[in-house]
Amino acid sequence: MTASAFQHTHSSSYARLEAEQLTLKHGKTTIIERLNVTLPEGQVTAIVGPNGCGKSTLLNGLSRVHAPSSGVVLLNGKDIHSLPSKEVARRLALLPQDTLAPDGITIEELIRFGRHPHQSALKQWAMNDQDAIDYALKAADLIGLKDRLLDTLSGGQRQRAWIAMSIAQETPLLLLDEPTSALDLGHQIEVFELIRTLSKQGKTLAMVVHDLPSACRYSDHIIAMKSGEILTQGSPKDIMTKELVRELYGVDCDLIPDPMTGSPILINIQRVRG
Amino acid sequence: MIPNRLFMPNATQETVPPNGYKLLTLGHKVRILIEKKAVVRNIWLVLILLLSCVMTLGIGTMMISPKEVIAVVFGHGSPMSQFIVQDLRLPRLLAAVFTGAAFSLAGCLMQTMARNRLATPGIIGIDNAAMAFAVSSVVGMGLSIAPSAMALAGAATATALAFGLAGGSGTRGYRFIVAGIGIGAIAGAVTQLLLSQVSIDVANSAYPWTVGSLSARDPFMVHILGAGVAVCLVACLVFASQFALLPFSDQVITGLGANIKYIRIIALVLCITLTGLAVSVAGPVGLVALVGPEIARVLARYRGIPLVSSALTGALVMVIADLVGRTILSPIELPVGIVTAVVGGPYLIWILIKRSSRSSL
Numbered sequence: 001m002t003a004s005a006f007q008h009t010h011s012s013s014y015a016r017l018e019a020e021q022l023t024l025k026h027g028k029t030t031i032i033e034r035l036n037v038t039l040p041e042g043q044v045t046a047i048v049g050p051n052g053c054g055k056s057t058l059l060n061g062l063s064r065v066h067a068p069s070s071g072v073v074l075l076n077g078k079d080i081h082s083l084p085s086k087e088v089a090r091r092l093a094l095l096p097q098d099t100l101a102p103d104g105i106t107i108e109e110l111i112r113f114g115r116h117p118h119q120s121a122l123k124q125w126a127m128n129d130q131d132a133i134d135y136a137l138k139a140a141d142l143i144g145l146k147d148r149l150l151d152t153l154s155g156g157q158r159q160r161a162w163i164a165m166s167i168a169q170e171t172p173l174l175l176l177d178e179p180t181s182a183l184d185l186g187h188q189i190e191v192f193e194l195i196r197t198l199s200k201q202g203k204t205l206a207m208v209v210h211d212l213p214s215a216c217r218y219s220d221h222i223i224a225m226k227s228g229e230i231l232t233q234g235s236p237k238d239i240m241t242k243e244l245v246r247e248l249y250g251v252d253c254d255l256i257p258d259p260m261t262g263s264p265i266l267i268n269i270q271r272v273r274g
Numbered sequence: 275m276i277p278n279r280l281f282m283p284n285a286t287q288e289t290v291p292p293n294g295y296k297l298l299t300l301g302h303k304v305r306i307l308i309e310k311k312a313v314v315r316n317i318w319l320v321l322i323l324l325l326s327c328v329m330t331l332g333i334g335t336m337m338i339s340p341k342e343v344i345a346v347v348f349g350h351g352s353p354m355s356q357f358i359v360q361d362l363r364l365p366r367l368l369a370a371v372f373t374g375a376a377f378s379l380a381g382c383l384m385q386t387m388a389r390n391r392l393a394t395p396g397i398i399g400i401d402n403a404a405m406a407f408a409v410s411s412v413v414g415m416g417l418s419i420a421p422s423a424m425a426l427a428g429a430a431t432a433t434a435l436a437f438g439l440a441g442g443s444g445t446r447g448y449r450f451i452v453a454g455i456g457i458g459a460i461a462g463a464v465t466q467l468l469l470s471q472v473s474i475d476v477a478n479s480a481y482p483w484t485v486g487s488l489s490a491r492d493p494f495m496v497h498i499l500g501a502g503v504a505v506c507l508v509a510c511l512v513f514a515s516q517f518a519l520l521p522f523s524d525q526v527i528t529g530l531g532a533n534i535k536y537i538r539i540i541a542l543v544l545c546i547t548l549t550g551l552a553v554s555v556a557g558p559v560g561l562v563a564l565v566g567p568e569i570a571r572v573l574a575r576y577r578g579i580p581l582v583s584s585a586l587t588g589a590l591v592m593v594i595a596d597l598v599g600r601t602i603l604s605p606i607e608l609p610v611g612i613v614t615a616v617v618g619g620p621y622l623i624w625i626l627i628k629r630s631s632r633s634s635l
Contacts (some may be wrong), residue, residue: 065525089531096525100389103521104577112292116519117531121512124307125297127289169530 014076015091015172015204016041017062021071024054024061031057032228034071039173039221044199045206046219050249054228055208056097056177062206063094063175075173089117092173093166097181101150107161108146111136114168132168140164140194156187163194174198176207180214192218212249216240216263224248240264246272312583315573319586326590327371330597331363335605369491369555370596370610371589372499374562376552378588379506379581380545381563382570386520386579387541388450391568395429395549396560398454402461403432404553405483409465412480413472421483422495426550432457433546486559486611488596499551503585506544510581513540517579559611561618562588562595568621 018038024031031054039045039062047055060066062073064080073080080088093114101110114136115129137143140160150158159179166174179195180188188211196218199205209215215222216236223233226248232239237257245253245266253269291297291307298306331346332338338346338355345351346359381394395401407428408421432454439453465484469477482489510517516537519527527534552559566588570580573587592610595617599608 060525063525063529065528084531085528085533086531089529094525094529096523096529098523099526100521100523102518102578104575108292113519113522113530116515119515121515122304122306124515125289125291125295125305130290130292166529 016074016076017092017173017204017206018074019058019062019071020074022058022061022068022073023070024057024066025069026057030069030228032061035228035230037062037223037230037233039204039206041204042199042202043204043220044195044218045221045223046209046215047206047223047225048209048212048215048248049225049231053225055225057228058225059175059177059206059208060096063092064088065094065096086117089169089171091171092175093169093171095162095166095174095176095179097177099162103151105150106147107142107150107153107164108133108137110150110161111142111146111165111168114165117169132170136164136167139167139197154187155183156190159183159187159191160194163191163198167198172203174203174205176205178208178210181210188214212240212245213264213266216265217258217261236263309578312574312578312580315580316582316586319573319583319590323371323586323590323593326593326597327367330367330370330593331359333597333601334358334363365493365496366488366491366596367593368500369488369496370592372496372503373488373552373556373559374566374589374592375503375585376499376506376548376588377559377562378566378570378591379503379510379585380548380552381588382567382579382581382584383510383517383541384545384563385567386517387538387545389521390451391564393451393454394560394563394567395545396558396563397458398432398436398451399456399458399461400429400432400454400546400549401553401558401560402458402465404428404550405558406461406465406468407431408483408554408557409468409480412483413468413476422492422498422551422554425554426547428461429546429550429553432461433542482609483553483557485609486557486614487609488556489607489609491555495551495555499555502547502551506548507582507585509540509544513537514581517541517581520579557611559592559614561614561621562591565614565618565621566591 016038020036022035022037023033035058037058047058049055057066061068064073064085067081075083075088075091111133112129115132118129119125137146140163142157142160142164145153145157150161153161163176163179176195180191183191192214195205195207199220207219209219220235221233222236222239224231224239224244231247232244240255242253242255245251245255250272251269252272253266255264256267257263258265289297289305294310296308296310298304298308328340328343331343332340336358338358342351342355343359346356351359377395381396384393384395384398385391387393404425405428407424411421411424435457436450436454439456440450469480469484516532519530519532520537520541522530524534527537567580567584569587569591570583573583574580591614595613596610599610599613602608
């Protein structure tokens with residue numbers, strides 16, 4: 001039984017997520033029109049762009065939370081809306097911005113909810129459920145905190161707990177919507193380093209990020225969006241230019257490579273004048 | 275891809291349930307988790323409920339000792355006490371137990387769905403609409419359908435309207451509650467209007483529907499309600515793992531592979547059924563839906579969604595409220611709806627004042 005379970009986990013690690021001619025609307029307002037995008041497998045993709053450019057909408061579209069008006073999102077070549085939702089949830093985990101949690105829930109209980117797609121009304125608990133939860137606790141460095149209440153934790157710890165829940169989901173794909181937006185610098189680094197660790201283990205990740213330098217530092221691939229369109233995409237070193245920053249955010253800056261990591265750093269940032 | 279974790283092949287290893295749970299296995303396929311604390315809590319509540327039932331059966335103009343009550347329940351006892359207990363007090367007690375359980379369970383479901391402890395069926399107008407429909411049937415302005423069926427229709431109509439007016443924001447947020455309050459006010463006014471248009475005798479016969487009373491119950495409806503409560507409780511257990519997701523945001527629920535619309539529709543159908551049936555027996559005793567789940571949540575220390583406990587606490591509150599109503603001004607009987615309003619009103623205010631508590635529900 002364990003051998004076949006391993007096989008299963010292994011084969012479902014194939015994780016190709018792409019959008020074809022994807023159109024997403026909020027009511028009657030078109031946010032994204034006829035967009036084509038593919039998440040590079042096994043890499044960390046950062047989706048960046050100014051407020052209202054449609055990056056969160058795109059992430060919600062890719063994670064089947066936002067149904068397309070036209071076009072299609074393909075998970076391993078199949079229309080994501082035609083697949084059973086539980087089957088999708090065994091391949092793709094989502095950490096949304098809006099994460100309400102039940103009152104009085106402990107870290108371990110929260111992580112246990114990550115096993116939901118692997119369970120059913122009659123099969124509520126199996127041996128590999130606890131294995132997955134223990135693994136998630138360890139990966140997110142939360143073992144000592146597992147019995148603490150979620151709302152007594154710091155912002156960074158809480159965000160790590162949510163990521164741990166998606167780790168317990170054991171999906172090859174993980175999408176994160178602004179995972180660091182409400183965190184201070186130290187907690188941001190905590191979360192970004194966890195994301196890098198997950199990437200090293202073979203997960204395909206995509207995240208919406210506000211902070212451009214962090215996006216450059218912690219991602220392999222950047223998708224730069226403006227007004228619902230992809231301006232450019234590629235590795236941070238290749239695509240990050242003064243012109244792109246100016247086009248995206250309307251600011252002038254200079255770019256220098258980080259002496260330690262080589263990733264681009266923005267300096268001398270100022271509003272475009274004239 | 276590097277495997278996420280190492281499996282340790284060990285065929286003899288027992289599957290260990292999470293802390294505080296018991297794993298119920300049946301063959302290879304069925305593995306059900308049972309929360310130990312919830313089971314203990316519910317056993318205590320059943321015992322207390324049984325105790326108050328025995329008391330209720332004994333207390334009245336004609337006092338009967340608990341020993342005699344138990345004898346009657348098991349088919350012994352004097353003919354006099356048999357008549358009083360079985361024919362007079364038991365039907366009323368069953369009505370109290372079932373309506374209390376129904377209102378409270380419906381309240382717990384609705385509060386969880388709306389993530390707001392004020393969102394009980396009574397407050398969002400379901401009770402009043404069921405009452406208005408039932409009264410319209412009694413005064414002969416309905417579609418010549420039995421008042422009980424009209425109550426159900428009223429409950430469903432109010433929910434559909436509240437949904438429609440909430441405009442796609444679902445059961446979350448204040449739009450749903452505000453729309454429901456409006457519908458409840460209109461339904462209350464319609465009831466008054468109907469009563470003012472008919473002769474005093476007809477209005478009198480419709481009166482029990484408007485205050486919430488167990489004295490005018492229809493024995494047939496009590497049985498239907500009992501069956502309804504049983505079915506809905508079983509449904510709550512079957513869908514427990516789905517309902518447990520309700521406090522999360524919609525996106526998290528979808529991300530975990532559950533269908534939020536489907537869960538919500540099931541919960542709403544249960545709410546409407548329970549509230550409609552309960553109103554058709556006792557009229558609007560809506561405050562039980564507020565008080566019952568709150569007691570259950572306190573007992574559960576604000577962990578999980580205490581559906582079964584809510585049904586039990588609701589039944590308990592109703593039984594005690596009816597006992598108080600029957601005895602406090604004896605021989606005058608106070609309708610149970612008035613007792614729950616006298617106790618529940620201040621309680622509602624206390625909740626609003628104590629809003630600073632950590633719990634969002």
